[in-house]
Amino acid sequence: MTSKTKKLINAVDRIIPEMIEGMLGAHPDILRGAGKTGRAIVAVNGPRAGKVGIVVGGGSGHEPAFAGYVGRGLADASAIGNVFASPSPAFILDAAHEVENGAGIVFLYGNYNGDVMNFDMAVNELSREGTPVRSVAVTDDVASAPKDRIGERRGIAGDFFVFKVAGAASDRMMGIDEVYRLACHANAMTRTMGVALSACSLPQTGKLNFEIGDEEMEIGMGLHGEPGVRRTRVESADEVATDLVETILADLEVAAGDEVAVLVNGLGATTYIELYLLHRKTRLLLEERGIRIHHSWVGEYATSLEMAGASITLMKLDAELKPLLDHPCHSVALRVGETVAHATGRHRTHGNTAAIRADTASDGAAASDLPLKTSGDITPAIFRRMMENVGLAIIAKRDWLSELDGIIGDGDHGVTMEIGWTAVAKALAAAPEGETIEAICKRMAKTFLDAVGASSGPLYATAFLRAGTAVSDRLNLDANAMASWIEAASGGIRERGRTEPGDKTMVDAWVPAAERAREAVANGASSLATMQAATLGAEAGMNATATIAARRGRAAKLGERSIGHIDPGAASTFVTLKAMTEALDAALRSRG
Template sequence: MKKVINNPGDVVEEMLEGIMRAHHGSFQKVEGVNGIVKKELKDKVAVVTGGGSGHEPLFFGVVGDGLADGVAIGNVFAAPTPNTVQEVAKTVDSGKGVLFIYGNYAGDVLNFDMAAELLEFEDVQTTTVKVTDDVVSAPLERKEDRRGIAGDIFVIKVAGAAAEKGLSLEEVTAVSQKANEHTYSIGVALSPGTIPDSGEPTFTLADDEIELGMGIHGEPGMERTKLMPADELTNQLMEKLLDESQLTSDDEVSVLINGLGSTTLMELFIVNRKVAQILDEKGIGIHDIDVNNYCTTQEMGGFSISLLELDDELKAYYDAPANAPYYKK
């Protein structure tokens, strides 16, 4: 796969240089680590997110007003170091505590937890919400083991709005965890992304194959099958989501159709058309629909569907204003 890079070992550092030149009015770089924070920080609970590079615009793209205050950035598909997380958290902390939000992957859990222990010695209070929206990645009885995918967007949105309102660390954490528990996602892979260092694909699929439920790093899904028409594919994915969420005609959702890298907006809107039809047929209210590329894996082909089950509290935080380079409300 052709990539527009220089030395593969420099991609993260050079990407960060480019991000800072493009968004110098909004961001400040954290000295000595691969971290970015808002230039204008507020006296409130701080929200910090992060993860491996290669999923852009996550995670830096949701640093902004009403969203995350800072991001810890790892190497490609690798968790940020504990020191990076620690320094970002110290930079954004106003004394009211820091909430960590990140996808539930072993490396991220280990390094964010280590950072939290180090921050405790520096009197920085932290809490954590691990995003676990991928319904295929573990059965319902082990929901806490599930992976985080594009549902990060919903959880960060709610957390950022709650923090802006002036809630305490405990309150922001609680409503963010509620958002996570109300978020259901499923993805499908059509083709792999490639790792800049090696040029190797993250997984392999035959030209006529897709994998339902595959994770964003190539983690196994629920079924490898032949490519099918968009409506048939969307029906299968939505059947799994609706079975998992147990949504009824009394419920209302926000919808996110997330592209994984190379799938075109044309295709994503075709999928969205069918998702909306299915929800309408079930009598499930649609509060909002977002079709975009947020959580990608380089040039991976495919998409995910996320549903956020709303109540009055979550709807208010979801609708609150937000402004970041790659997310606005």
């Protein structure tokens, strides 16, 4: 993983805004930008009065997904995240507010923890506003979980068919419950499996996400470059197609006389020659079983940056799905039949809603009128320096964190954390003097969530909110308050991510950190000694993740293959607490 890859980019921190600018400039007849965040793309000819708004979204790097499916007869809008990172609730709300015209909203996205958490937070906000909203997390990836745990499967190229069906149902002016039902039905009838011949690389790192030999390939890899369920020698196109199709057919239970739609999808660096070879064998296999192909699509519809490889998707058709698949649509990535332009409805005007309203009473509680406690040597100024040092440490460790993530995940953890902490540093620099620690935490929470999305956004935003609330009665922090801060942050991450120790996530570092901090306080430790104890707990927890198989997150799809590797979230937790401790030590030393 030492060789550097080459990409045609400008400044890495401007990749997504410039891509959006280029897309809008290339397709002004189909797309327009919207919202204060600059991360929502809306169909010029789509949203209208009384129509259910269809909002799709996900990380960048999968183009033409997701914005490529915004257009008449498909999605009304897309929220655009950073590379391989879910859009934040602020991005999603910008998209939703632009297309809500009185009939409600249906969200469609791949089943990944980050997407689920961020879209759920947007759902909560829209529900508070009185907007009917439904969500469908696509779960088409056969390789990512057994059939009896189908709800845990990833969403990959099957998004294509779910978006098509839901968009057609909405374009036919069906109600929100019917659009939702049909989207769920399309998801249930869709299966995908893929193969990777080479890894991809993030623009920010220029390094391959995982290593694969010249004569090897990964079966069942994820759309973000996650390694597959098994590695084998490179096989012929016919052998690959047979492996993928037979696995899909066994899972989908397609029989003679059934009719399917076929998608042969390239992952970014696969030639059309190879894709058509795969389709050739797919067609022959289906014909041998007496299964008819209603329509086929071959090309790049859901990519993984420059990954070489392909996926095959089948959707089993019936009397409901077939006409919706044939319904006219017109977007950048897909055109079916001829669409007719309609006048768009009047869009409601919304302010830039705070995407991180509290989900619990404690988060939203009003500040107490009682005087703040001043005991303790961690002042707001020192606390701010501790947070600023975290940002510096995360940036310094970015490549290491991304390399850890590339082995068992999608390779973007270091990049995502860098984006979040860079935004936090700017927010702290612009903050007024004299902010309390609670106010600093709230500022960090909203900044991190709006900048990052992904899974880290909701997790750390919730952690900061809960931690700030836990010390809302204090001006300065003593050892006990510092332990409470760590405990509340740990609890917030645990609750938001629905993870427990032993799942091989950041919780495995946060929980022992909180336990060690509380033990230190019980033994009369100072605030610095409490932070040092927490850091040692996080380090031990981080190292322990190498000995267990992942049960949650993207690494869970690897099962036993994840053993022997440190969890990147646990690693960034250790980096965070270590940096806080070092900054506190330096601050106290300087005070004498």
